[in-house]
Amino acid sequence: MTTPHLPKVAGINPPLPAPSHTPPPSSAAPSGDPATVDPSGPADPAGPHGPAAPDALPPPAPNALVQDRLAGWISDLVTLQELTERLARTATLDAALHEVLRAGSSLVGARRGLVTLQPGQAPPTTVGLGLGHADLGHIETIPHETPAHPDGGELPAPDSYGRLFDDLPPAGSRAGVAHPDIAAEEGLTPRHREVAARLGYGASYALPLESEAAGRIGAAVWLYDEPAEPGDRQRHLIGLYRDYATEHLARHLELAAARDTVTTLREELLPSRLPRIAGVRLAVRHRSGPRGGGDWYDALPLPEGALGLAVGGVTGSGPSAVAAMGRLRASLRAYAVMEGEDPVAVLSDLELLLRLTEPARAATALFAYCEPAGADRPASQGGKVVLAGAGHCPPLIIGEHRAEYVETSLSAPLGMLACWEAPSVEIEPAPGETLLFYSDGLLHRTGDTMDRAFARLHSAAASVPRAALRDPDAIVEHVLRAMLPTTGDGAEADGSDGAEDVVLLAAHFE
Known part of the structure; x- marks a missing residue:
């Protein structure tokens, strides 16, 4: 009598074919002396050729092979x-x-x-x-x-x-x-x-x-x-x-x-190169997060030798946040050219545009109008910076005698209030000092609380070597490595997944 084939187990074909039939079970040998066995009883399992050896093993169970498989x-x-x-x-x-x-x-x-x-x-x-x-x-x-081609040469x-x-x-x-x-x-x-x-x-x-x-x-x-x-x-x-x-x-x-x-789209929406302005040198570092955040920066020349500097970020991640970042940055550039001397007016116009065109999205921004020495200012006075922020982290000013945060007015992000308004702050960096802007992703990537992250950033700025204080590239590189040290394979050694964008923008006044 035939038995059905074994079913396949979770898609694995059996390496050996299933048995087509099962042999009948063999009869058990009776106990006692073979010579006294009744001739009408069961046949001798050894057959006509003689009795089985005393130490012979019983035949295997019929399902042993199936169970092994x-x-x-x-x-x-x-x-x-x-x-x-x-x-x-x-x-x-x-x-x-x-x-x-x-x-x-x-x-x-x-x-x-x-x-x-x-x-x-x-x-x-x-x-x-x-x-x-x-x-x-x-x-x-x-x-x-x-292989060789029939007509000579080699096949691709x-x-x-x-x-x-x-x-x-x-x-x-x-x-x-x-x-x-x-x-x-x-x-x-x-x-x-x-x-x-x-x-x-x-x-x-x-x-x-x-x-x-x-x-x-x-x-x-x-x-x-x-x-x-x-x-x-x-x-x-x-x-x-x-x-x-x-x-x-x-x-x-x-x-x-x-x-x-x-990433390519985001890089194309950011400045391809930094402008050259007399009296100030610029440096930037930008690390993109894997999800494509909306952090951005900008540096644009303005009339009469002035310079506009901006950093910011929009909520969300992915292509939609990148697209919103591009629109926001382009709008800020237009407002900066029209009324850059008044950073509060620039951010007010930007807030109105954001509230009308993208009511479901918020953004942070910081805009600074810079007059370097030589732009109608004597070199002895250094530079002049007027800045305003909307929910963004305050910049740092770094020099030989100080490393401190700029006291900006506390303000909500753009799009969070019915009408945004905050006073501006005016500072005068001395010759040889550097103004450092950054995104909040730099703080978040440390894995620390915000208070500890701010203290860590201040410590990194204060520990810039004296020989590097007049090189904005060396300053941003030192701060970045101090905040986000890396292991041998390039991964960040701190407890962050590196999901957020990081922006560091330095302006060194000569």
């Missing part, structure tokens, strides 16, 4: 679930690539590997596991093993994602390629064998990163220390994992492309 499938399911969950928790493309290499290494039994992505026409991204930059450089020296390799991936099948075929013994394999270039011997690997297994939805986005290769290749079960598991990993990496690539687009 089912246990193996469940074990594979648990392994795949753990690996895909770990991959799903990765928040960046680089972390996802490293996780794919680690998971693939455990599935195919290799110790080292590398993965290369080449989305569209962008430069490829290569990440190694157990391979340093020098090792990856050696691998890049392996010549392409492209459109699906090549690196020197080790030239023999991958064309797009649409997701099979892997194994080199089980590189030293003994024929057809490989001498340079390939030389690099393998230098790096100490004897075999490799390459797999295209491809799915039906995402297409081919790259390839991965794992390197064995000794001649080896993955078995059928290992290839099956790494293929299932590859399907999920490809979709996950494709989503990271799409997100990275969107962020690059927003």
Whole structure:
């Protein structure tokens, strides 16, 4: 009697076919002396050739093989679930690539590997596991093993994602390629064998990163220390994992492309270069957050040798906030040209425009009208600055004898009140002093409370070396590193996710 085939478990095809029938259970041998057994009883299990050996084991249970297979499938399911969950928790493309290499290494039994992505026409991204930059450089020296053209020359390799991936099948075929013994394999270039011997690997297994939805986005290769290749079960598991990993990496690539687009748009909306004004030198640092915030800055020449400086930010993030930032900055430039000598009037006009055109959005802004020495002012008097702020952090004035916050009037952000009005403040920086503007993202990225962040910023400004006080670039760089120290890989060492924009704008008066 036939039995139905075993069902598939969560999409994993059984590596062995299910049994087509189940043999009947064998009869148990009676106890006692074989010579006294009734001839009409059950037949001797040893058959006509004699009694069974006394120490013979009983036949295995009929379902033992099925249970073993089912246990193996469940074990594979648990392994795949753990690996895909770990991959799903990765928040960046680089972390996802490293996780794919680690998971693939455990599935195919290799110790080292590398993965290369080449989305569209962008430069490829290569990440190694157990391979340093020098090792990856050696691998890049392996010549392409492209086939010869029938008429001479070489055929292009459109699906090549690196020197080790030239023999991958064309797009649409997701099979892997194994080199089980590189030293003994024929057809490989001498340079390939030389690099393998230098790096100490004897075999490799390459797999295209491809799915039906995402297409081919790259390839991965794992390197064995000794001649080896993955078995059928290992290839099956790494293929299932590859399907999920490809979709996950494709989503990271799409997100990275969107962020690059927003970053490019934001950079194009900000000044491409700082103006040159007699009597003042400018420097700026701008770090963009991953979500695309609306912080901005501006420096524009005004009539009679004056200079307008502004920093601000709009609420929200993403493309809509970037677009609102561009509109706000363009409007402020127009108002600054018309009535820049009165910063309060500039911000009042900006508040009215924001309330009428974008009633659901608020913004902070600080505008300063600067008259450097030489702009109808003798050099002995230094510069003159008239500024007004709307909910924005006060600037710092930094010099040899002081590092202090400018006392600006407390005011609500633009768009928060029915009518905005705040008095302006006039200061006179001495020759050699620097006025430092910044965005609140600089304070938020420290991970401290606002009081501690302000104290930390003041300490950073006061600790500027004396030799750097006359260089605005050195000042902003020192303050940025003191506020947001970085680790060896460029990540911020403090407890912030770096989500907000950071703006530092320095004006040094000569």
